[in-house]
Amino acid sequence: MDQETNLDDLYEHYSYRADAGQEPLRVDKFLMNRIENASRNKIQQAAAAGHIQVNEQSVKSNYRIKAGDVVSVFLKHPPHEDLLVSEKMSLDIVFEDDYLLVVNKDAGIVVHPGHGNYSGTLINGLIYHFDQLPKNRNNRPGLVHRIDKDTSGLLVVAKTDKAMAHLAQQFHDKTSDRQYMALVWGDINDEKGRVDGHLGRDPRNRLLMTVFPDGDQGKPAITHYEVLERFGYVTLIKCVLETGRTHQIRAHMKYIGHTLFNDARYGGDKILKGTTFTKYKQFVDNSFKQLPRQALHAQTLGFVHPETNEKMSFETPLPEDFRGAIEKWRNYSQHQNLNNYWELYHGKEVLLAFL
Helix, strand or coil: CCHHHCHHHCEEEEEEECCCCCCCEEHHHHHHCCCCCCCHHHHHHHHHCCCEEECCEECCCCCEECCCCEEEEEECCCCCHHHCCCCCCCCCEEEECCCEEEEEECCCCCCCCECCECCCCHHHHHHHHCCCCCECCCCCECECCCCCCCCEEEEEEECCHHHHHHHHHHHHCCCCEEEEEEEEECCCCCCEEEEECEEEEECCEEEEEEEECCCCCCECCEEEEEEEEECCCEEEEEEEECCCCCCHHHHHHHHCCCCECCCHHHCCCCCCCCCCCHHHHHHHHHHHHHCCCCCEEEEEEEEECCCCCCEEEEECCCCHHHHHHHHHHHHHHHHHHHHHHHHHHHHHHHHHHHC
């Protein structure tokens, strides 16, 4: 084995044992279902370099694992998040004082290092701008809560130990206020609703969260939603979190049959509602390009200030990509309504003339 593939120079980052019911599956596909933000190309490159082992033997990316196999992935750097490096990054700070700051995160920015993202994260930018940020129980500086990489919106960051403890307790006690804007597939029947379903890792794909309606697995999760605007094949809604589980809104909305628009991980990057007309498909494809991520924005954040006990509330407008997608659907919906009206009116004229 050459120097590049010498495992003595590498660090084990991931290790998985295939379940007893595991059917034969390519190792690259197996790992894609388990390592967040890892592309198939990167996994194949790691296999080609000898960095992927099955039962302590290096394998190629097309190796088919079976039940009981132990799959390990090795990388050149240690796997611990203490390797945080300071990186210059422009931060959109909505509010800041001596105790905390509120940041408006752009879509595409990972909040904290891990799972193949050891640089370019929000925390890398925070430690560039701020010294001695307190660490949470997961050893992450300043971080009170998180939102997904491709979700935009508001986050509160603690600057003191007291602020960290106080804010973390509010999120734990569900007294913080969090409101999201989402564009979902389908025309939701009710104007308001509540989704109450335990959330846990999908046993078939560990990168997904799934609902366990019987409550026998996962953790309790409750999402309240309200319809803001209807566009026929998609609906703009407001979501208020009663709990804050991983992928909560994304998994809950999929569970009730209204997957987030362009949510690739949960299947929303396909046409789930609408016609088979070529022009409609082109329109949806253009809308995907306009909003190349899941249509989810953390718009409102509220909490009690840890020092002053003042109720704080912040709101940030929808980013340009989200606004553009809404405007596309609004125009399309209005155009369709006019066409339907004309067809109905014209049809009545023809019928009267025939009579």
